[in-house]
Amino acid sequence: MKLWVAREGHDTEVEFEARGDRLWLTIEGRRLEADCRRLWDGEVYSVLIEGRSHEVRVSSPGGRLEVTLDGATIPVEVRHPLEKLLQATGPAARASGRETVVAPMPGLVVALRVRPGDVVAAGQPVVVVEAMKMQNELATRGGGVVTDVLVEERTPVSAGQALVRIAQAGS
Amino acid sequence: MSRRPKIARVRRVLIANRGEIAVRVIRTLRERGITSVAVFSEPDREALHVLLADEAYPIGPGPARESYLNPERVLETARRVKADAVHPGYGFFAENAAFAHTCAEAGLLFIGPPADVIARLGDKLAAREIARRAEVPLIPASPGPLAGVDEAGKAARAIGFPVMLKAAAGGGGKGMRIVSTEAELAAAWELARGEASAAFDDDRIYVERFIERPRHVEAQILADAKGHVAFLGERECSVQRRHQKLLEETPCPAFDPATRSAFADAACRIAKTAGYVGVGTVEFLLDADGHFYFLEVNTRLQVEHPVTEMVTGLDLVAEQIRVAEGDALWFGGDPPAPRGCAIEARILAEDPANHFLPSAGRIDRLRLPQGPGVRNDSGVTQGFQVPVFYDSLLSKLIVWGPDREIARRRLLRALDETVLEGVHHNLVFHRWLAAHPAFASARLSTRFLEEHFTAAALEPSPEAAEVALIAAALHARHERAAVALPAENRGRSPWRWAERGRSPGARR
Numbered sequence: 001m002k003l004w005v006a007r008e009g010h011d012t013e014v015e016f017e018a019r020g021d022r023l024w025l026t027i028e029g030r031r032l033e034a035d036c037r038r039l040w041d042g043e044v045y046s047v048l049i050e051g052r053s054h055e056v057r058v059s060s061p062g063g064r065l066e067v068t069l070d071g072a073t074i075p076v077e078v079r080h081p082l083e084k085l086l087q088a089t090g091p092a093a094r095a096s097g098r099e100t101v102v103a104p105m106p107g108l109v110v111a112l113r114v115r116p117g118d119v120v121a122a123g124q125p126v127v128v129v130e131a132m133k134m135q136n137e138l139a140t141r142g143g144g145v146v147t148d149v150l151v152e153e154r155t156p157v158s159a160g161q162a163l164v165r166i167a168q169a170g171s
Numbered sequence: 172m173s174r175r176p177k178i179a180r181v182r183r184v185l186i187a188n189r190g191e192i193a194v195r196v197i198r199t200l201r202e203r204g205i206t207s208v209a210v211f212s213e214p215d216r217e218a219l220h221v222l223l224a225d226e227a228y229p230i231g232p233g234p235a236r237e238s239y240l241n242p243e244r245v246l247e248t249a250r251r252v253k254a255d256a257v258h259p260g261y262g263f264f265a266e267n268a269a270f271a272h273t274c275a276e277a278g279l280l281f282i283g284p285p286a287d288v289i290a291r292l293g294d295k296l297a298a299r300e301i302a303r304r305a306e307v308p309l310i311p312a313s314p315g316p317l318a319g320v321d322e323a324g325k326a327a328r329a330i331g332f333p334v335m336l337k338a339a340a341g342g343g344g345k346g347m348r349i350v351s352t353e354a355e356l357a358a359a360w361e362l363a364r365g366e367a368s369a370a371f372d373d374d375r376i377y378v379e380r381f382i383e384r385p386r387h388v389e390a391q392i393l394a395d396a397k398g399h400v401a402f403l404g405e406r407e408c409s410v411q412r413r414h415q416k417l418l419e420e421t422p423c424p425a426f427d428p429a430t431r432s433a434f435a436d437a438a439c440r441i442a443k444t445a446g447y448v449g450v451g452t453v454e455f456l457l458d459a460d461g462h463f464y465f466l467e468v469n470t471r472l473q474v475e476h477p478v479t480e481m482v483t484g485l486d487l488v489a490e491q492i493r494v495a496e497g498d499a500l501w502f503g504g505d506p507p508a509p510r511g512c513a514i515e516a517r518i519l520a521e522d523p524a525n526h527f528l529p530s531a532g533r534i535d536r537l538r539l540p541q542g543p544g545v546r547n548d549s550g551v552t553q554g555f556q557v558p559v560f561y562d563s564l565l566s567k568l569i570v571w572g573p574d575r576e577i578a579r580r581r582l583l584r585a586l587d588e589t590v591l592e593g594v595h596h597n598l599v600f601h602r603w604l605a606a607h608p609a610f611a612s613a614r615l616s617t618r619f620l621e622e623h624f625t626a627a628a629l630e631p632s633p634e635a636a637e638v639a640l641i642a643a644a645l646h647a648r649h650e651r652a653a654v655a656l657p658a659e660n661r662g663r664s665p666w667r668w669a670e671r672g673r674s675p676g677a678r679r
Contacts, residue, residue, distance in 0.1 A: 003647055005640040014644040027641060036645040044536070047642050054638050057536070057592055058646040065646075067639035070587065071598035072631050076643040104528045106559045110365060128362070132529040132563045134345075134413075135366050159531075 006077040099142050101164040103157040107131030112153055114164060118146045126164045129157065144168040180496060181256040181280060183208055185249045186220070188260030189239060191550030191566060192472070193220035196258045199488035201225070208254050210245060212238035214558040219550055228252060233560045239263050242270050249279055256280035256495070258488075262562065265471035266293050282495045284449045284470045292445055292468040295339050296377060302465040305440040310382060310456065310464045316375035320360045324353060326378045333383070336360060338367030339375035341467075344414025346370060349381055384616040385456035387411065388423045388463065390438030391479045393487075393506075394447045395494045401506045402435035403479055403487075409615040410604065412527060417597070418604060419475035420514040421482055424575060424613035425457060434463055441468065450476070450491045456617075474517070474564070477548055481513035481571040511571055512578040516586065516605070518549075518566040520557050522595035524629050531559040535593030540585035544571040544578070557594050565596065575613065579605055603628045 001016045015026040023034050035048040039055075047054045057068040067074045111128040114120060122143035129136050148165040151157060184200050185208040186193045193209060197220060200207040209224030214233045221227040228248050231238035238244065240263055249257055257264075257279050264270040265283065268290035274281040283289065292298045296316065302309055313326035316339050327334045327350065336359055338346030346367030348359035360376070368374040391403040407423040408416040426434070438453040445468065452473050454466040476487045484507055493501065500506075520530045537553040549566035551557065557565065570585055572578030583605045589598055604610055609623055616622075631639065 001648060003644050005644050005647075007636060007640060012640055014641065016644075016648055025641065025644065027637070027644075032641075034641065034645060036642075036649065038649065045642060045646065047638070047645060049638065049641060054642070055590070056638065056642040058642060065643055067642050067646075068592055069638060069642070070631075070635055071589070071591070071596070071602065072629070072635065074631055074636060074639040076639055078643050078647040104525060105530060110369075111361070128365075130369065131559065132531075132561065134529065135362060135369075136526075136528060137362075 004079045006079065007074065097168050098147075099140060099144065099166045099168060100162045101126055101138055101140060101166065103129055103159060103161045103163055104136075104138070105129075105131045106158050107136075107156070109151050109153055109155050109157055109163070110135060112149060112151070112164075113137075114146045114149065116146050116149055120144065120146060120166065126166075127151075129163075138163065140164075140166050142166070142168050181205055181282075181492060183252070183254045184256045184258050184282070184492075185210065185245075185252070185254035185279075186224070186258050186260065187239065187245050187249075187264055188258070188262070189215055189218060189220055189550070189561065191548045191564060192260035192262075192474070194223055194550050195548050196260060196488055197223050199486055199492070200258075202486075203489060203492070205492075208249075208252055210239070210248055212558075212560070214556065214560065217555060219552050219555070222552075226252065233558055235263070235560055239561075242267075242273060246273060246277060246279070249274075250277060254279065256282055256492075258282040258491075259471070261471045261474055266469070268293060280495055282449075282491050284447055284451065288446055288448065289470045292447075292451075292470050293340060295337060295341060295467055298445075298468055299465070301445050301468075302441055305437070305444040307437045307441055307465045308463065310379050310466070312379035313377045316377050320357050323360055323376070323378055324356055327353070327356065330378065330380045333381040335379045335381045336363040336376050337379055338363065338371060338373070339377055340371035340373035341367060344411070344416075346376070347414050382456050382458055382464070384618050385409075385458055386423070386425055386615055387416075387454065387466075387617055388426070388434070388457045389452045389454040389469075389473075390434060391473075391476070391487075392438055392442045392447065392451050392453060393490055393494070393500065394442050394449065394451070395499045396448050396497055397499050398443070399500050399504065400439045400442045400447065401500055401502070401504070402439055403483055403485065403506055404509045405431065405434060406473075406475055406478055407615065408475060409617050410610075410619050411617050412620050414617075416475065416517065417519075418514065418516050418601065419478055420512065420575070420578075421478045422509065422512065423457075424615070425461070430461055430463075437463070437465070441465065449494055450487050474567070475515050477546060477567060477569045478513035478515045479509075481546065481569055482509040482511055483507045484510075511573045512575040513569060513571045514575075514578050514582050515567050515569045516582060516601045517564055517597075518568060518589075518591065518601070519597050520563040520565050520594045521597055523597045523600040524626055525595070527597070528595075529559075529563045530595035531557050532594040533557070534565075534591070536590055537592075538588075538590035539566070540568065540588035542585070542588075544581050545585050546570070565591070565594075568601075576611075579611060599629050600624075 003014050017024045037046045043059050044057045107129040110130045114126045125137035125139045127138050144166045183206040186196050197207040207224045209220050209227040210230045211221045230244045259265040268286045271281040272286035317323045333351045336348045348363045350359045364374045386409045394400040405423050406421045408419040410418040452469040455463040457463045521527045533556045539547040546569040570581040586602045
């Protein structure tokens with residue numbers, strides 16, 4: 001059995017070979033013995049790779065696969081060889097030319113720094129959201145022209161809520 | 172001096188707080204056979220402090236102003252359930268003189284300093300005046316609060332940039348902004364005032380010289396009502412982000428015995444001059460030449476008090492209760508000598524890979540470290556929904572070792588042992604910090620993060636990344652044919668196997 005695993009757009013082939021109750025996998029030219037046990041809480045595995053012990057959690061929030069180990073969460077994609085072929089012929093990701101500044105956490109909008117029509121530089125703060133007693137300045141990544149301000153001051157916002165839209169310069 | 176209600180021994184203590192500090196106070200109360208009375212907001216119904224307290228009563232909805240920060244509700248509950256004392260923890264009412272005063276008037280013992288002492292020291296400008304009288308070195312500052320941004324500019328120019336804008340009522344880094352140039356002043360003024368107003372209901376701001384690359388070192392003091400003041404050792408809390416401490420340790424690795432002795436004297440002089448009673452912290456900045464300057468007095472139990480407990484063997488909450496009951500210091504003038512080194516890492520619900528933004532959500536999985544020299548002061552349990560309304564401190568990991576290097580390695584070991592999933596947290600950040608050569612050799616300053624930290628420092632190691640790939644592949648194999656959907660459909664579900672089963676046209 002062969003799978004492709006990808007992290008940060010870089011694909012790696014993993015080939016499995018099971019013999020009896022032992023399992024080997026080949027990754028980047030190395031053949032490693034692995035043992036994998038699903039622990040009681042479902043998403044968590046004890047993985048032994050050539051005897052090295054790792055406790056990992058594999059979860060799929062929002063449809064993406066995430067592997068958590070040593071306190072770090074690493075997004076990973078898994079594909080069949082066929083899926084890989086399909087993806088290669090699919091349309092390229094479209095450049096949007098627009099940026100939306102979203103609330104990264106639930107909180108309260110305490111200050112708006114821009115109005116529609118304002119020209120903002122990359123990294124410039126556009127809105128201040130108070131959450132967990134701290135005021136957090138949210139900045140535009142790319143800069144451009146503010147097209148929409150979607151919230152008012154003193155209003156509560158939820159995580160992921162769009163706050164300000166910016167058309168990127170030159171698009 | 173305000174008059175304290177005469178109480179022989181407290182029997183029922185209401186804890187006007189939540190999270191790990193409420194749990195911490197409950198533990199001492201239970202050990203001493205005192206009834207612990209918790210209060211909780213609606214989202215905290217299943218919180219650990221409610222589970223551990225002898226009694227627990229609701230005080231309102233999630234927003235702190237409608238529950239934990241609502242003095243009428245807290246005091247009404249205290250009266251109704253016949254508490255005889257209130258422990259404020261830190262934050263909320265801990266440094267609120269009006270609240271302490273109201274407690275005293277209602278015949279409730281406030282477990283903290285007298286209201287007038289809180290008022291005097293809580294005002295940073297009045298506290299500076301006390302330090303001046305105690306002949307303790309001060310950082311140059313504007314003589315009083317500033318009327319507006321123009322006056323702030325004038326004061327800043329007189330002191331010389333860079334300066335620090337500070338809330339007169341400040342504490343915990345809130346309402347504080349560094350201003351490097353005049354151009355930054357107006358924006359910083361608004362942010363500092365906004366934070367000060369929101370956090371303390373007091374928007375007075377003053378300006379102070381900014382000392383570059385200082386270490387933050389603070390003195391733990393304990394004073395009884397008879398005028399005895401003891402120095403219980405110092406804590407170094409230099410590793411901070413936006414003036415929020417992230418890691419604290421004792422002893423301060425930069426101190427020699429002569430500096431420590433002068434430092435202890437200065438802290439005790441301030442406490443005596445202020446008429447201090449209870450557990451308190453005198454904060455100082457230590458410059459590169461080893462000179463220390465008075466910063467402020469925190470008239471409460473500090474978040475980082477466990478490191479002092481680890482090296483002295485004292486229970487500072489028990490000491491607070493004793494002196495509040497009117498007892499003299501039980502150790503007289505000879506406090507327990509500190510032994511070894513202790514380090515505390517604050518485990519916060521925030522995302523170090525995304526500008527340390529706070530994170531709320533459910534704790535899906537939690538396994539705290541154990542073993543020699545390890546203490547966890549945690550306010551959460553597995554399954555708990557971390558509310559959005561309060562600060563982001565989930566748990567404190569405290570380690571002890573006979574020396575700093577053993578404590579540091581123990582911290583790394585304990586961090587490796589910790590499993591915490593479901594909310595973003597800073598465990599990876601602490602692992603980076605504890606392993607950093609500058610930290611290992613104790614080359615610390617409050618600018619440690621600016622100088623050493625980049626988000627790239629949190630990137631998984633090549634080994635971890637490969638393990639992640641292998642684990643994902645093993646998981647996929649486990650799930651038999653679990654594969655990601657092609658790019659256009661992504662965002663639905665990676666489980667094509669399941670999708671296939673549901674859509675009749677997908678399979679021949």
